[in-house]
Amino acid sequence: xxxxxxxxxxxxxxxxxxxxxxxxxxxxxxxxxxxxxxxxxxxxxxxxxxxxxxxxxxxxxxxxxxxxxxxxxxxxxxxxxxxxxxxxxxxxxxxxxxxxxxxxxxxxxxxxxxxxxxxxxxxxxxxxx
Amino acid sequence: xxxxxxxxxxxxxxxxxxxxxxxxxxxxxxxxxxxxxxxxxxxxxxxxxxxxxxxxxxxxxxxxxxxxxxxxxxxxxxxxxxxxxxxxxxxxxxxxxxxxxxxxxxxxxxxxxxxxxxxxxxxxxxxxxxxxxxxxxxxxxxxxx
Numbered sequence: 001x002x003x004x005x006x007x008x009x010x011x012x013x014x015x016x017x018x019x020x021x022x023x024x025x026x027x028x029x030x031x032x033x034x035x036x037x038x039x040x041x042x043x044x045x046x047x048x049x050x051x052x053x054x055x056x057x058x059x060x061x062x063x064x065x066x067x068x069x070x071x072x073x074x075x076x077x078x079x080x081x082x083x084x085x086x087x088x089x090x091x092x093x094x095x096x097x098x099x100x101x102x103x104x105x106x107x108x109x110x111x112x113x114x115x116x117x118x119x120x121x122x123x124x125x126x127x128x129x
Numbered sequence: 130x131x132x133x134x135x136x137x138x139x140x141x142x143x144x145x146x147x148x149x150x151x152x153x154x155x156x157x158x159x160x161x162x163x164x165x166x167x168x169x170x171x172x173x174x175x176x177x178x179x180x181x182x183x184x185x186x187x188x189x190x191x192x193x194x195x196x197x198x199x200x201x202x203x204x205x206x207x208x209x210x211x212x213x214x215x216x217x218x219x220x221x222x223x224x225x226x227x228x229x230x231x232x233x234x235x236x237x238x239x240x241x242x243x244x245x246x247x248x249x250x251x252x253x254x255x256x257x258x259x260x261x262x263x264x265x266x267x268x269x270x271x272x273x274x
Contacts, residue, residue: 012211012215012218013211014193014196014197014208014211014212014215015215017197018148018196018197021197021198059236087222088218088219088221088222088223088236089222089226089234089236090222090223090225090226090227090230091225091226091229091230091231091232091233091234092230092231093231093232093233094233108222108223108226109148109219109222109223110143110144110147110148110219110223111147111148112147113147
């Protein structure tokens, strides 16, 4: 399995760009990148475009990351899309909650680019060298 | 040194190395008189308080270039100011998690201001870190709920 497309969800343009940069450096430059500013936009993208992975922030306006997980879980077509949560909230309770809600991984900021790469590989079951 | 000050030092050094690809070269510094930006973030929950970050424009522009992997655009003050907010946001989340890993917090949006200014109230922990790119002042107010 390879990563051909990824959706990056974050209300911060800088963080969206940073994650795209890390993906490129991690060997995923060929993957098609989609971007969304919140959960609502992410759901719209996913309704029209299949992706291999969603990388999402939690604290966002309108529909936050937990809301996005809930909506995906209620949609038969989208509930299997893997979601990796990336958040500045580093408390255990937050990580446990989103994992129970169906997120496939959780990374607290600040993270080393290698940590993001490793989490993605765990979820996708691939090794990119 | 207090637990809060130790946590602030550790979180700042980790953040600088992992996401801004730089290092803290000194834990003493001075913001000087250069124009800059500040960002304050309030948090509430099992503890409450504020994290405030301030730095000169030149430091913010250089850190933005590191963060995005792109050279500074001439006059890109919006990008430099946004960087200060982003750094404050990450730092706040990491600090509250370090101080109270079992806690539950709500972290507000960054409030950006032009100028490095002066905090409204004295911080419980404060440091001017000197990074390779220049000085960064971080102050934390931490209250038990």
